[in-house]
Amino acid sequence: MPELPEVETIANGLRSGSDDHPGIVGLTITRAQVLWRGTIAQPDPESFQAGLIGQQIISIGRRAKYLILNLSAGHLIIHLRMSGDLLVEHAQDPIPKHHRIILYLGEVWRLAFNDARKFGRTWLVDNLQVVFDKIGPEPLDESFSHEHFFERLAQKQRQLKPLLLDQGFIAGLGNIYTDEALHLSGLHPLRKASSLSPEEAAQLLSNIRLVLQAGIRHHGASIDWVYRGGDFQNFFQVYRRTGQPCRQCATPIQRIVVGQRGTHFCPRCQPFKEG
DNA sequence: CACGAGACCTGTTCGC
C-alpha cells in the first residue's frame, strides 16, 4: 500500500489520533500478540515479544517507507510493503482477518499490524543503522541539493524508472510517485540516468518533491480495496490511466512493463530520446 | 554493474 506520502500520513495519524482513537505517543505496551511469525524480521519472535513489554512509545518517525516507533529503550521499525496497514482499535474488539501483530497499549487500546499479503516486516532494534544502512537520501530533505542529485544520476547507466524505485539511490519513491514525477518532468521512463542534463536533473528533483508534497497534502492515495481516506488518486496524471487522454495533450496514456512493474507515461509529453 | 526472472502472499478485476 504505501509510498512515502502514505507512510507519512500514517505516522501523522498515529501521533495526532482521530475522532475514533487517541494518539499513541506516551502509551505503554502491556502485551504483544504475534499472529504470524513471518512478519518479524528481527530479532526472533520470542525476544521480539518479550522486548516490547513495558516499553513506552516516546515518539513516532519515518525514514524512507519505514515507520519508526521510538520506545523507551530501542526502536520498533515497521515496513508495510504492499498491503500492510496500522490500525488503532479497542483492545477488546474481535480480531479481524489478516491481523499479524497486535500491541496492546494500556487496558483500552491496541495497535494492530494488518497485512493481507504477509509481505510486511517489523524489526526491534537498538540501533537504527541496522535497517537504514543502505537507504539513500530523503528527497524532501532540503540539504539534498539539485547538484548532488545530478552527480548521482550522472554516475548511473540505468534506466530512470528502476533507478528511482531503488531505495539505495533515493528513498521513499514507489510506483505511483515515480510515474507521476517522470511525467511532470517530461522524461521517458527508459531514459538513461547519465544522459540527463543538469537542468533536467534539477527539474526532476523539483517534481519529485512536488508530487510527494501533493501526496502528503492529500493524505496519500487510496486505491483498490486498501482504503485509508486519502484522495490523491483523483489527481493522478498517468498512474493507472492506461488508454485515457493525457491531461496535458490528450494523447492516450501508454502502459509498458519495466523491471516487472507496470509503468505509465504519455508518449507525446515524454518522448524517448538519449540525451 | 545492469537487467531479468523468480520468490514471497492474498485478494480483486478482467477476459472469454
Added chain:
DNA sequence: TGCGAACAGGTCTCGT
C-alpha cells in the same frame, strides 16, 4: 455464472 489469467502502492536473491 464460472474460471483461469493478469494485476496489485515492495523488496530480496539469484543467474547471466
